[in-house]
Amino acid sequence: MDLLQAYAEGGEFDIDDANSPPPQNPPTATDADDTITSSPDSSPMRLSLPSKSSAPKVDDTMLALTVTGNKAQSKPLDPTQHMVSFNPTYDQLWAPIYGPAHPYAKDGIAQGLRNHKLGFVEDASIEPFVFDEQYNTFYKYGYAADPSGNNFVGDLDKLQESGAVSVYNIPQNEQKRRRIEKKKEKLEKLGEVDGEEAGDMDVSEVDNPATEAWIRKNSKSPWAGKREGVGGELTEEQKKYAEEYAKKKGEGENEGGKSNAGMADKSTFHGKEERDYQGRSWIAPPKDAKASNDHCYTPKRLVHTWSGHTKGVSAIRFFPKHGHLLLSAGMDTKVKIWDVYNSGKCMRTYMGHSKAVRDIWFSNDGSKFLTASYDKNIKYWDTETGQVISTFSTGKIPYVVRLNPDEDKQNVLLAGMSDKKIVQWDMNTGQITQEYDQHLGAVNTITFVDNNRRFVTSSDDKSLRVWEFGIPVVIKYISEPHMHSMPSIALHPNSNWLAAQSLDNQILIYSTRERFQLNKKKRFAGHIVAGYACQVNFSPDGRFVMSGDGEGRCWFWDWKSCRVFKTLKCHEGVCIGCEWHPLEQSKVATCGWDGQIKYWEVGDLDDLYRQAYLSGTNLEDEEVCSTCGWTTFEDGVCPTCGSCYNLYDVKPFSGPMMVEPQKS
Numbered sequence: 305m306d307l308l309q310a311y312a313e314g315g316e317f318d319i320d321d322a323n324s325p326p327p328q329n330p331p332t333a334t335d336a337d338d339t340i341t342s343s344p345d346s347s348p349m350r351l352s353l354p355s356k357s358s359a360p361k362v363d364d365t366m367l368a369l370t371v372t373g374n375k376a377q378s379k380p381l382d383p384t385q386h387m388v389s390f391n392p393t394y395d396q397l398w399a400p401i402y403g404p405a406h407p408y409a410k411d412g413i414a415q416g417l418r419n420h421k422l423g424f425v426e427d428a429s430i431e432p433f434v435f436d437e438q439y440n441t442f443y444k445y446g447y448a449a450d451p452s453g454n455n456f457v458g459d460l461d462k463l464q465e466s467g468a469v470s471v472y473n474i475p476q477n478e479q480k481r482r483r484i485e486k487k488k489e490k491l492e493k494l495g496e497v498d499g500e501e502a503g504d505m506d507v508s509e510v511d512n513p514a515t516e517a518w519i520r521k522n523s524k525s526p527w528a529g530k531r532e533g534v535g536g537e538l539t540e541e542q543k544k545y546a547e548e549y550a551k552k553k554g555e556g557e558n559e560g561g562k563s564n565a566g567m568a569d570k571s572t573f574h575g576k577e578e579r580d581y582q583g584r585s586w587i588a589p590p591k592d593a594k595a596s597n598d599h600c601y602t603p604k605r606l607v608h609t610w611s612g613h614t615k616g617v618s619a620i621r622f623f624p625k626h627g628h629l630l631l632s633a634g635m636d637t638k639v640k641i642w643d644v645y646n647s648g649k650c651m652r653t654y655m656g657h658s659k660a661v662r663d664i665w666f667s668n669d670g671s672k673f674l675t676a677s678y679d680k681n682i683k684y685w686d687t688e689t690g691q692v693i694s695t696f697s698t699g700k701i702p703y704v705v706r707l708n709p710d711e712d713k714q715n716v717l718l719a720g721m722s723d724k725k726i727v728q729w730d731m732n733t734g735q736i737t738q739e740y741d742q743h744l745g746a747v748n749t750i751t752f753v754d755n756n757r758r759f760v761t762s763s764d765d766k767s768l769r770v771w772e773f774g775i776p777v778v779i780k781y782i783s784e785p786h787m788h789s790m791p792s793i794a795l796h797p798n799s800n801w802l803a804a805q806s807l808d809n810q811i812l813i814y815s816t817r818e819r820f821q822l823n824k825k826k827r828f829a830g831h832i833v834a835g836y837a838c839q840v841n842f843s844p845d846g847r848f849v850m851s852g853d854g855e856g857r858c859w860f861w862d863w864k865s866c867r868v869f870k871t872l873k874c875h876e877g878v879c880i881g882c883e884w885h886p887l888e889q890s891k892v893a894t895c896g897w898d899g900q901i902k903y904w905e906v907g908d909l910d911d912l913y914r915q916a917y918l919s920g921t922n923l924e925d926e927e928v929c930s931t932c933g934w935t936t937f938e939d940g941v942c943p944t945c946g947s948c949y950n951l952y953d954v955k956p957f958s959g960p961m962m963v964e965p966q967k968s
Contacts, residue, residue: 574652610642617897635661704720709752724763757772795816828866
């Protein structure tokens with residue numbers, strides 16, 4: 305304000321004067337009074353007061369020493385002092401403190417030297433065995449070796465008495481002496497012998513059950529005093545009871561060397577008599593059972609239904625070569641055999657498995673058969689008597705069982721297991737003679753080819769493998785990215801082709817010759833089998849391919865044209881199995897998860913043949929529909945069923961009826 309007033313009065317003002325420092329001696333009060341009185345418009349009076357600081361007084365001595373490069377700049381601070389009388393540097397504040405620090409001190413050790421929340425911890429270089437030895441020695445004897453030196457700590461008197469022994473290096477003579485003393489103490493506690501007898505007694509006699517010392521030692525046992533009666537012979541009644549009990553519980557070993565750990569094996573005969581008036585067994589085939597025709601026809605009419613199983617039926621097999629009996633495996637743990645030729649009733653029930661039966665297979669003559677169950681057992685049955693000849697098991701679930709088809713190898717059993725192996729047994733000795741272990745999943749099928757010198761297996765690993773019988777080496781491996789699992793395989797009657805049921809809803813054909821190639825020209829589709837192991841099969845003459853599906857239908861395809869020939873609605877649910885009769889070429893048996901087994905025949909066409917034969921009618925050059933038997937056509941189309949390609953030329957009947965497809 306003074307400067308502005310002086311400038312207004314016209315006085316000269318020099319910038320240098322304004323920038324110059326103030327005078328050293330400020331004006332006194334009298335001078336100021338004179339100035340104030342002489343200039344009434346000037347600013348009010350100012351008083352200069354001495355400056356004060358709230359900061360404490362600092363000793364500059366230590367600071368001067370640090371500036372001059374004294375060694376104090378690397379000296380750490382004392383953590384116990386409560387006041388710092390100088391200005392420390394950053395390095396001094398964060399310098400590491402050596403020696404014991406306060407547990408809660410955050411800055412006791414530099415961050416780079418920390419490996420624990422309370423500071424720095426060194427690793428102890430001592431082995432776990434050495435630590436356990438010294439730890440147990442200290443708690444047993446009172447002394448232990450000092451890991452930091454070659455001396456001992458603890459009870460030194462005990463150390464000298466025991467000779468510095470540890471719990472892990474007790475001398476053998478000391479161990480033997482202790483065992484003897486311990487046995488003597490036991491004998492003295494029982495009061496059976498005094499100390500002198502115990503000292504004279506051999507320790508080995510106490511552990512030998514054949515000595516008197518052992519008997520006296522164990523005299524308080526509930527079996528004491530009964531030793532003389534054990535060697536006595538059993539009475540006839542006791543022997544009979546023991547045999548019945550062993551047979552009931554399955555404690556005895558069978559011929560296969562495996563114990564019957566499952567339920568008791570039994571069988572029930574349901575027929576009138578097991579032998580006829582001529583002494584023939586009920587399983588003997590009828591003498592007049594012969595093939596009536598060389599050609600097969602697709603069935604249409606339901607002839608008979610067997611409904612003896614309480615649960616689903618998993619597999620069916622006709623009696624070999626004759627087909628007068630039908631064997632069925634049920635999920636109700638039972639296996640039944642049915643009469644096909646005469647009464648159509650159940651002849652015998654075989655009960656021996658504790659879980660569902662997976663697969664069955666006849667021997668060549670039909671007198672015996674195999675069963676594979678989810679109870680992990682394979683049983684070999686006598687068809688006539690119903691007795692179990694032998695039982696085999698590896699502890700895994702058998703998915704498929706087969707006998708070698710050769711007549712001289714009917715004692716060789718092959719089983720595909722859930723543990724990826726094919727196990728081969730000799731049923732005469734009960735021993736495993738070979739294991740074929742190359743698959744990566746459970747084995748589903750075993751099919752013999754090439755005059756039974758080789759066999760083909762399929763598995764859940766989506767591959768086919770060809771084996772030489774008796775040699776556990778794969779000679780052909782078939783696996784493609786587009787392949788699916790094949791749970792059922794059938795051999796063509798001419799033995800040149802294999803039909804494999806693929807889970808992508810189609811049937812693939814493979815050659816059985818050297819290369820085992822896929823026949824891309826033959827493919828049968830239309831059915832739905834994804835997720836079901838539906839059986840695929842051929843007619844005895846090889847003209848038709850048949851298969852069940854997941855909707856309860858049975859499908860028939862023509863082998864040459866690969867076209868769908870016919871479908872039958874057979875079951876409610878899954879139609880899991882189908883078998884063509886070996887002699888009566890127009891009859892088929894099917895089974896399903898509805899627990900029923902159905903028998904089908906050709907129907908109206910068969911009646912037409914029979915009527916033509918009885919009446920002597922000549923059917924030459926007359927067109928007949930193979931589906932419904934209708935004989936009148938309009939423009940080549942059957943007016944009853946609408947078929948346009950199931951047409952046959954029927955030749956004059958002379959002996960067996962011969963029917964050939966109509967040539968286009």
